Amino acid sequence: MNENKIRVAVLFGGVSSEHEISLMSAESVLCNLSDQYEVLRIGITKDGRWVEYTGSNEEITNQKWESDTSLRTAVVSPDRSHKGILLLGKDGYTVYPVDICFPVLHGKHGEDGTIQGLFQLAGIPFVGCDTISSANCMDKEMTHTILEANGIRMAKWVIVNEQKMQDFDAFAQQAEEKLGYPMFIKPANAGSSVGVGKAKNREELKSACETALKEDYKAVVEECIEMQEVETAVLGNENARAAGVIGELVPVVEFYTYEAKYIDGTTELHIPGRVSEEISLKLRQTAEKAFKAIGCEGFARIDFFVRKSDSEVILNEINTIPGFTSISMYPKLWDYCGMSYSKLLDNLIQLGLERK
Numbered sequence: 001m002n003e004n005k006i007r008v009a010v011l012f013g014g015v016s017s018e019h020e021i022s023l024m025s026a027e028s029v030l031c032n033l034s035d036q037y038e039v040l041r042i043g044i045t046k047d048g049r050w051v052e053y054t055g056s057n058e059e060i061t062n063q064k065w066e067s068d069t070s071l072r073t074a075v076v077s078p079d080r081s082h083k084g085i086l087l088l089g090k091d092g093y094t095v096y097p098v099d100i101c102f103p104v105l106h107g108k109h110g111e112d113g114t115i116q117g118l119f120q121l122a123g124i125p126f127v128g129c130d131t132i133s134s135a136n137c138m139d140k141e142m143t144h145t146i147l148e149a150n151g152i153r154m155a156k157w158v159i160v161n162e163q164k165m166q167d168f169d170a171f172a173q174q175a176e177e178k179l180g181y182p183m184f185i186k187p188a189n190a191g192s193s194v195g196v197g198k199a200k201n202r203e204e205l206k207s208a209c210e211t212a213l214k215e216d217y218k219a220v221v222e223e224c225i226e227m228q229e230v231e232t233a234v235l236g237n238e239n240a241r242a243a244g245v246i247g248e249l250v251p252v253v254e255f256y257t258y259e260a261k262y263i264d265g266t267t268e269l270h271i272p273g274r275v276s277e278e279i280s281l282k283l284r285q286t287a288e289k290a291f292k293a294i295g296c297e298g299f300a301r302i303d304f305f306v307r308k309s310d311s312e313v314i315l316n317e318i319n320t321i322p323g324f325t326s327i328s329m330y331p332k333l334w335d336y337c338g339m340s341y342s343k344l345l346d347n348l349i350q351l352g353l354e355r356k
């Protein structure tokens with residue numbers, strides 16, 4: 001162990017539907033952390049096993065890491081006298097103390113506050129949002145409720161669950177009156193467009209709700225906005241700031257699906273996004289306000305719609321652990337503003353260490 005280095009545990013993989021995206025993000029993070037860090041890599045398999053991985057970073061994205069012969073069980077100890085990772089071998093365990101944990105995990109049990117709760121219990125500093133803000137950003141019903149109470153405009157919405165599905169026609173009528181077709185249907189807690197659908201009539205609404213409710217016990221139904229899709233990058237703790245440039249996504253398919261995001265490459269990115277200076281400023285200011293209102297710390301990518309008819313700025317969602325490959329929007333926006341990917345990692349770790 002090198003006494004002068006900051007010891008970072010990087011966690012990757014995870015049980016969510018975004019496991020593969022996490023592997024891609026983690027490979028970039030691991031390849032770009034400077035040598036001021038001593039890095040312990042903890043992989044979480046899809047079925048939830050935690051292991052220390054000591055092989056090459058390149059084998060992370062191709063899944064070969066899971067069959068590495070030197071894997072050993074590695075878990076975050078909730079015992080505050082350890083402040084570190086328990087490594088389990090044949091002859092018992094050793095404690096590997098760490099200065100900070102960096103969860104490079106997306107979606108369920110990575111970005112939803114659960115693992116953040118473990119770090120909080122353990123008394124180990126970590127990168128990014130805490131338990132409560134992570135959970136509130138993950139849950140689309142909570143995001144709507146908190147941000148709207150703080151005067152931030154989001155799409156008009158209603159909530160649907162199994163109980164409402166039992167009297168579907170009454171629910172549909174209420175949604176039609178408030179939202180009109182087409183509507184967007186999204187599981188309250190999912191991510192990466194899993195279970196997201198669009199409905200042009202009552203029949204499609206029903207099947208889209210059923211699909212979304214397979215992912216979660218509740219789903220958000222929203223008015224469909226004719227829009228330009230733009231993203232902002234916020235960084236910091238109490239005085240968090242949005243990057244001075246915003247990004248724009250142009251999906252080539254009907255909407256920004258999981259496949260378009262990660263598989264087909266059928267999405268065009270524009271940095272800077274094609275909006276006026278006035279709209280760009282409004283987006284960045286709204287992002288900073290939302291970050292603060294919901295209690296974020298460290299970083300978040302905050303996504304918006306700019307409505308085509310009147311340029312209204314409508315917040316879509318807050319991603320507390322955004323995609324983090326070197327070509328992902330969040331690091332790209334900072335890079336455009338002069339902060340390299342490696343420098344961004346240094347800043348994130350510093351922000352995690354500074355937080356009390």
Ligand SMILES: Nc1ncnc2c1ncn2[C@@H]1O[C@H](COP(=O)(O)OP(=O)(O)O)[C@@H](O)[C@H]1O
Pocket residue numbers: 155184186190191192193194196222223224225226229255256257316317
């Ligand atoms: N209310 C809406 N109106 C129009 N398009 C929407 C709306 N909500 C979502 N979309 C489209 O669906 C995509 C996925 O929805 P989003 O809320 O970002 O879910 P996820 O958490 O899965 O990323 C968005 O990127 C956007 O293209």
Ligand SMILES: [Mg+2]
Pocket residue numbers: 192193303317
């Ligand atoms: Mg999204």
